[in-house]
Amino acid sequence: MSGLLEVEGVSRRLADPQPVVLVRDVSLRVDRGEFVAIIGPSGCGKSSLLYLLGLLDRPTTGSVRIEGRATEALSETERTRLRLRHIGFVFQFHFLLPELTALANVALPMRRAGLDGREAEERARALLAKLGIEAEGGKRPDRMSGGQRQRVAIARALANDPALILGDEPTGNLDSANSARVVEEFRRLAHEERRAVVCVTHDMEVAAAADRRVHMVDGRIEGED
Amino acid sequence: MRGFLTLLGISMAHLVVRTRQTLVATVGVAVGVGFFLAVSGMMVGSDKDFVRTLIDAAPHVIVRDEQRAGARQPARDAYPGAAVAVAGVKPAEEVRGLKDWPAMLADARALPGAIAAPSLSGAATLQFAGRTEAVALNGIDPRLEGRLAKIEASLVGGRLLDLEARPDGIIITRPLADRMGAKLGDTLVAVSPAGVTQRMRILALVEPDAMAGFYAGDNTAYGLLRTAQVLFARPNVVNQLHVKVADPQAADADAKALEARWGYTWESWQERSRDVLNLLVARRVILYAVISAIMLVASFGIYTGVSTSVADKRRDIAILRAMGFTARDVQTVFLIEGLVVGVIGAAMGFALGTALLEALSRAPLTVQGKPLVIPLERGLEQYLIAGAASMGSALVAAWLPARRAAMVDPVDILRGAA
Structure with missing residues (x-):
């Protein structure tokens, strides 16, 4: 049976400005219900691997399959559509659109996916409620705390009910209490909602909370526990 | 969406x-x-x-008794493929006036919504109180000409149709009347190059007013067609046709088509105003x-x-x-x-x-x-x-x-x- 995410022999090289290998021959499988942490020193290629998993970048060699679907031959538009429906991103910095309210930020991917405004808003409100920040729905990001913003970002990542959640240092900018809440949320998403969660992190508490820890050094997977 | x-x-x-x-x-x-x-x-x-x-001011097409090019020499028709040089040719002196003008007039009137009128124009001198002025006298049909060109709007003291009631009537411009010291109702003496003399009474004055309409110049005068034919000693002769068509934009094409059929110069308003x-x-x-x-x-x-x-x-x-x-x-x-x-x-x-x-x-x-x-x-x-x-x-x-x-x-x- 195939995993939700299957990576086979993926490498990513850059030719400019000077030749560099970001990711070397990485193979990885993540199933539904798993919370996987990718750890390693700065510059080891963790984020580069995450962008490949999230179809934001294309591997030089190797393949990335999502829910059994090969992605190498897909056009940029098809990859974007796949990302819209099946993948949710949470970044270190919340990256919310500053002009929009929390509610509008969360509703945005749903509206892009074709939901009408009212339905998108109702679902966005429900997501915010689930994350305990319903009261912040009408606020713009600059009126919220760092923890609230990151929870809005998680709600946005869940907007189109994706099977795969990718986190790029999601707790890197949070205090320990907020960090713990985010980690707990990721565990819940994996274990209760049966999503696959992959987090790139330096945070040992996040790593400790994950089901699996994948160690990367110089673009390679050195092992996992 | x-x-x-x-x-x-x-x-x-x-x-x-x-x-x-x-x-x-x-x-x-x-x-x-x-x-x-x-x-x-x-x-x-x-x-x-x-x-x-x-x-609006002038007829859309004016037909004149002029040719655009000299007459074609028969030798050229006799030897169509040959290089023909004809030396010392002097065009035959033709009697001025439009030949067969009633048929041309009927043809012009056959254009959709067209009005056409004959006219005889020529040079004359007007004399009054010892003063003499040269004018271009246009012999017209006042009823038709009034519908063809916007003269009526420029008239003061009378109407174009007054010419019908007074065959000896004349309409001159106000500046010309001023120069001669003549007034509305005064009688002038008109003399043609043929030597015919006729007394003519001023029935109306043309006021030069850019807002009102057409103004052909100070030394333009209007009289009845029959009167002009008598004055110029050219009975039944017409040397111009004035045509107004329903679609002014089509005037140029209409003029070209009729010119090809009849000869003479059929000049549309577009041609007159090309510059x-x-x-x-x-x-x-x-x-x-x-x-x-x-x-x-x-x-x-x-x-x-x-x-x-x-x-x-x-x-x-x-x-x-x-x-x-x-x-x-x-x-x-x-x-x-x-x-x-x-x-x-x-x-x-x-x-x-x-x-x-x-x-x-x-x-x-x-x-x-x-x-x-x-x-x-x-x-x-x-x-x-x-x-x-x-x-x-x-x-x-x-x-x-x-x-x-x-x-x-x-x-x-x-x-x-x-």
């Missing part, structure tokens, strides 16, 4: 955040559109008024060049605004792409920004232009003591041109930065932010 509304929402949010820049760009477009409407309203209005005067019409085209070119320059300057505001927006929103572009928005979506967001500025600017410009045109129409201007009404064109066409120019320049101005936004690599931005 929902997708478009989502993108529109993002664009509007960007524009609202940068209120001042948006306002400056919008006002730039509004001023461009407003002045386009005002200037083109005046230019096109005056052009149309001028052309209308050209069309003036060419000048009007040149004026239009200048107008649109100036307006294009104004719109170009206005589009710089949009370009700057959208460029700044793209530069400020690189991180947002990356996150939109990560969320599942395509490069085309991103491009559309910034194109919409330019377009919204163009649409609002055009709407404001329409209001400004309409107000300027209204102010121009009420401007208390006078020429030689008479009130001057500026002919203004306020047709839908001018608004459509201004709107299209505004949209076009907004789209072109926004396209370059929007394209740059679409080419932003989200990975570069996210890697840099991490």
Whole structure:
């Protein structure tokens, strides 16, 4: 049976400005219900691997399959559509659109996916409620705390009910209490909602909370526990 | 549609955040559109008024007893393929006047909605109280001529139809009457080159007034056709036909077709006014060049605004792409920004232009003591041109930065932010 995410022999090289290998021959499988942490020193290629998993970048060699679907031959538009429906991103910095309210930020991917405004808003409100920040729905990001913003970002990542959640240092900018809440949320998403969660992190508490820890050094997977 | 509304929402949010820049760009477009409407309203209005005067004032086609080229030599027809040189040819002296003019007149009247009238024109001298003036005397059918050309509007003291009641009547211009010291009702002596003398009574005066209509010059006079034929000793002769057609724009084609059939010179109003019409085209070119320059300057505001927006929103572009928005979506967001500025600017410009045109129409201007009404064109066409120019320049101005936004690599931005 195939995993939700299957990576086979993926490498990513850059030719400019000077030749560099970001990711070397990485193979990885993540199933539904798993919370996987990718750890390693700065510059080891963790984020580069995450962008490949999230179809934001294309591997030089190797393949990335999502829910059994090969992605190498897909056009940029098809990859974007796949990302819209099946993948949710949470970044270190919340990256919310500053002009929009929390509610509008969360509703945005749903509206892009074709939901009408009212339905998108109702679902966005429900997501915010689930994350305990319903009261912040009408606020713009600059009126919220760092923890609230990151929870809005998680709600946005869940907007189109994706099977795969990718986190790029999601707790890197949070205090320990907020960090713990985010980690707990990721565990819940994996274990209760049966999503696959992959987090790139330096945070040992996040790593400790994950089901699996994948160690990367110089673009390679050195092992996992 | 929902997708478009989502993108529109993002664009509007960007524009609202940068209120001042948006306002400056919008006002730039509004001023461009407003002045386009005002200037083109005046230019096109005056052009149309001028052309209308050209069309209405004189017959659409005037047929003269002249040939455009000399008679064809029979030797050329006898040897069609040969190189023929005919030396010492002197054209035969023809009796002036249009031959078979009743048939030509009938043919001209057969044109859709056409009115045609015969005329005999020639040089004569008028004498009054010891003063003598040379005039071009036009013998006309007053009933038909009044419907053909806008003479009636320039007459004071009488009407064209008065000539029918008084075969010895004459209509001269007011400046000519002043020079001769003659007044309405005075009797002049007309002398033709044939030596015929006739006493003629002034029935009306032509007032030179640019606002009223056609004015052929101080030394033009009008009399009854029969009277002119007697004066010029050319009974039953006509040397001009005046034709008015239902579609003035078709006058040139009609004239060419009839000239090919009948010979003689069939001169349309377009041919008579070719130089003036060419000048009007040149004026239009200048107008649109100036307006294009104004719109170009206005589009710089949009370009700057959208460029700044793209530069400020690189991180947002990356996150939109990560969320599942395509490069085309991103491009559309910034194109919409330019377009919204163009649409609002055009709407404001329409209001400004309409107000300027209204102010121009009420401007208390006078020429030689008479009130001057500026002919203004306020047709839908001018608004459509201004709107299209505004949209076009907004789209072109926004396209370059929007394209740059679409080419932003989200990975570069996210890697840099991490």
